[in-house]
Amino acid sequence: MALSPGHGCDPAAPSLAVIGAGVAGCALAARMRRLGWQGPISLWESGRGPGGRASTRRSRHDDLVRLDHGAPLLSISGSPQPTLLAPLLDGGWVEPWSGALAQLDGEGRLIAGGTDPLTQGDLYRGRGGMDQLCRGLLELGGTGLELHSQCLVCDLAPTAHGGWELLDQQQQRLDVADWLVLSGTLLVHPRCQTLLGWPEPPLQPLARTLRDPQLERAAAAIAAIDSSPRCALLVLIQASAAEAWRRLPFRLLSFEAAAERRWGLSRLSIQPLEDGRCAVVAHSSAAVARLHADVIGSRSSVAQLPGVSPSPQREQTLIDTLASALSAVMEPWIAPLVLEGADPQLMRWGAAFPEGFGLASELMLCPQSRIGFCGDFISGPGFGRIEGALRSGEELAEQLLAAMGPASVPAQGQPA
Template sequence: MPGKDVDLAVIGAGLSGCALVAALRRRDWQGTIQILEAGRGPGGRCATRRRRDDPLWRLDHGSPTLSFHAAPRGQLLELMTSLQQRGVVRVDDDPVVGLDHLGTAVEAPEHPLLQGPRWRGVPNMASVAEILLSDGAEGVDVGFGERIQSLSKVDGCWLLTGGVHAAKLILSGTLLAHPRSLAMLGWRDVPLRQAVPEGHDPVLDAALEWIAELNASIRWNLMLEFPAAEHDRLPRQIWLTPRAQSHFGVERMVIQVQQCNRIGLVIHGLDDGVPITPETQPELLKAQEQRLLSVLPELLRPWPALQRMVPDARSLGVMRWGAAQPLEQGMPTTLQWCPQANVGFCGDWIAGHGFGMAEGALQSALDLAESIDS
């Protein structure tokens, strides 16, 4: 990517980052925008896996739905109504069941992601981020596969990987502001703290102090392809009970029927606390793949047709994602925009709507757009 000057740089093309760009354009904000995304495409934890050897294959390897704790209101209602009218989302009423520690199908456990209204991306979850990005496409450049290798602030200007110079900077995640970046990225200090010394912006100081208290939440999501099979009775989501999660090291499984009745399955594996660094991650991916494959037959016991096909299932690899999870309420919205440092935050860890909620990701983007445009 050649060197360039932009008005706004957004790190991360997940749901909140793409929603922020769309919200700014709806407010007629005319600045130029550069998005830097480490993945192959938009979506973040609402991303969809595609395959070079099979153009019809689409597997939502992260969040299977957009979850809300209550019916959206105000600008959020307008946004969801627009997405639904354009056919980008539909109400998710697909079957959800539970699984206990004995491998028995039970009633789905209570979980915040299942308690309120849910929508599903059409034709897949990445479509939501894609349409939001297209809504704000004018004056926006997106660099996929762009991992942040450098971050500094010189003479009031943000300097980023690839020679990008930005007047304002937005983090749609917490990695560059959270201490876990020290191990994950091999930095000496928290990147954002390294770029802006303490005392320069009191709001940023308070935000970084708050972010440092977040828990790192890791998932190892194994993607599988099963041969064509009858699937009339298959649930969409299989949530493990708390005891079962502890026993199997798995949070849930998600089934997505493909073309020609093939079946895609994603196992959301829980982390075991082993430190992750750039050097250890490749071996950890292999170890998690083998671990999740080993418990799969027992997990599928209530669905014999799938269980019998486990030996013929094809592993499509493990996707690791990480996020900083608030213990209770999300970061106060008053800390979203730091005016002296010209840096802001958006994501599902803000606004107090619950970790993993699309509601918080989208609402935080709408709130931040207002601050930037004011």
């Protein structure tokens, strides 16, 4: 999928390639434009469309089906608010969320509200699906943004003029740009070795040979970031059975640590659809996801990547395990739980949440090598959440423009 080919921008301005069209990559592009940057921006995304971990699974055959299988919500707890939030709300891309929140303890008791760190602060969701957040950001980016979906960037090479080449699996050039931003960690982190069988994260040898101390420190720090995985069971409850789900005293149920251990689930998100059906997404605990580390949902976009081979049998076993956990949890409200016709599917998030401290914001930009990093793995307010991804994209845009120099933005640059 290519979005808005790069006309309407200033071909004389330096070009920027962004790897990843999740919240951070899209926020970076939007903020650059709103600060007046007119150079060409290309975004390279391995998934089917923008969104990353804040995306929505849709059906080619049924327009009304949508399941937010990663983040179901966006919470803003820091102040001031991210700059892009107001235009996203004004444009109708996101909306405030006030559904019922609850937490489940290890005895099966329901506590209204709760202390889930993912639901503290002001809550919002994408209007019509979480992927609308990234679509809105791309829209705010205006003309001259090129989005290339279903394109995995497998390698990088510095150019003779100090820029970057992006390469595919066959080492064919996908793009060449003056500046490069990585909004995901795949090309820097050793998990690409286990996930894709690559011999080494491609940026690591380059960081050693480019003799840029800032880049060496950033690459080492990113490689050391641990992350915790999740699996998600996705079910679509038909309208005839959905009323019971709509009547539940919660729309989002978080599991306390003891409840996670007991049921192997961490969250349950109830997502009523417009036509009476109801999407239900059950996220596993990190422990269950680790136990099934090599099981990948065959309908997820990661399963299409070269080097990844899903096992339908193991996938079915994990679907059955998560479905029985869901059935046990729902017993007080819906029993027996019948998932016939609910088309259970599996999604694996190998790196759902970064852990520890993340990448220090002083290391986000390496001006000597013309490379920058943004994403929820940058330390600071909102770390590990959409808020952090948004803020990091905004922050990097400002740092990049300062590094590119005043010539990169005309005097009448559009305000944020």
